[in-house]
Amino acid sequence: MTLAAADTIAGLVKGLAVLESFDTERQRLNATLAAQRTGLSRAAARRHLLTLAHLGYLETDGHDYWLAPKVLRLAGRYLASARLPRTVQPVLDRLAARVRESFSVAVLDDEAVVVVARSVPAAAQEEGGDVLGGSLGEPASLRPRARLLAYGLHLGARLPAHATSTGRVLLAALPAAQLRAWLAARCAATGRLPRLTPYTVTEPAALKRVLREVRQQDYCLCSEEHELGVHAVAVPLRDLQGRTVAALNAVLSQQRLQAGAVQRELLPLLQEAALALRPLL
Known part of the structure; x- marks a missing residue:
């Protein structure tokens, strides 16, 4: 949305910029650091902090x-x-209870995806038998008890779009011109995307190839590019007009990945859920 200068409240813009300058890298700021992070003068940053x-x-x-x-x-x-969160939450809860994996829905926000809904299997379900019709081809006793979650994953968490399954699904849905602009902004300083693990795709041309594949297969499997030991598969959530409004993913362990859980059960479940949600989005 483009806003005319006459309709902009500069003080509100600056105040929100100060709030957004706090993150996991800097949980505490003084006036000098806030000024550096927002581009404000130290005096202005101090007034906004106060x-x-x-x-x-x-x-x-x-x-x-x-x-x-x-x-x-x-x-x-x-x-x-x-x-969106209210619509998808019951579906995530059912998926988590059915296969005892963690499921999330995320949307694209600048360089990151933001988790707007998620569901984690209850600890009691790990101890009990199969629920909602039983396991999908794998006894509960054979499933790993420890379910991997990406570090810091919670409602509102921001994750790098280029290195996550949800992010790649959402980037793949962007118009070509918008994707070029997104890559140019992210790579302006170094010519590359940030490297998070040894497996992260950082070359813009390589990421474009990955996104073409995501568009063709209509899902994304991302392994250890955001965090070592974490694997996730995602599908797009589309409305009735065919617009991708969010991405739905499941996080799984290395053991489950090697056992073929993606193609055998998780991907079909995600696609089924996306289809069921389409009239509601």
Whole structure:
């Protein structure tokens, strides 16, 4: 969306930029660091930090600032009111209960995908028998008890789009011009995409080839490119107009990957769920 300068509230833009400058790399900021991260002057950054602390969105010890729980009001209200998370959550819960893997739905936001819904199998299900009609060809006793989850994966988590299954599904759906612009912005500084593991695809041309394959097969399997030991398969979630609005994925272990769980059970289940969700998106 393009907004005219006359319709823009500059102070709100700057205040949100200060809030977004906090991340896992920098959980605490002072005025100098906030200024560096936002491009504001130190004096302006200090005023925004003080205001946000006064409003309860930041906490401070008088020198450093950090996010306060009140920030979660914004995320909580999105999850409570947005249609997509409410629509997909029951489906994720059923999938997690059925095959005892972790499932997520993510959307594209700039350089990252954002997890807007997820479901993890209950610990009690790991101990009990098969649920919802039994296992899909594999006794519960033979399934690994420890289910792998990507580090830090939670509602609202931001994961690098180029190195994740959901991200590649969403990038593959972009129009060609938009994808070129996305790659140009991500590679402007170094000419490459960030390397996260020894297996991460970092060359733009190589990623384009991967995305072509994703478009052709209409799903993506991504192995250890975001985090070692983590494998995930994703499919697009489309609305009735054929637009890709999100991506649905399952995370699985190396053992399950080698046992053929993707093609045998996970991919068919994901595709079935995507088809069932289509009229609702």
